Amino acid sequence: MEGTENKSILAIEVTETQRETIRHLFAHNEWELNEVPIRENEAQVQENQNDEDVQDFVINQNVEEEECIYCLCRPCISSEKNRQMWWLEDPVAPNRSNSQRRKDIYKRFWTMLFHRNVWRDPRYIERKRNALRQDPQRKNYIFHRRDLMPKCVVSKVRYWLPNLNEQPYMGHMWE
């Protein structure tokens, strides 16, 4: 009997018409249709929204300031005017462990740029496309969440957290 059987959740991808047909089929059989909301159904779920750092707000650019050619922000995202609590005051001594710290800082810059809508700027998208065309393995660029870190950020972060002299910077794998 239907009411006594164990239920399991079946996730299937359907069109609105198919969904309607399923509703009719269930109604026809007098089955209870229990739709379980799943994350994929939420409108345009972006991977960004998983990031706990990311809140839903946009920081407006200051039109009075000059636009940085790298990060497309006004002023440049790495400008002292954008200083955050987690920014370093001065560079630390060169060290092998700096690469891990750089990764964390790139992540935070990524969020700052996200809030300024840089990742959706058509100029940035075009630039990323070109970079990927030249270097499909993404080996020579710094990426975070599939986004290309602008040169100003990379320079600043490497300045704060330098490698040892003999240790080359090797792009995203080693940052």
Ligand SMILES: [Zn+2]
């Ligand atoms: Zn910049």
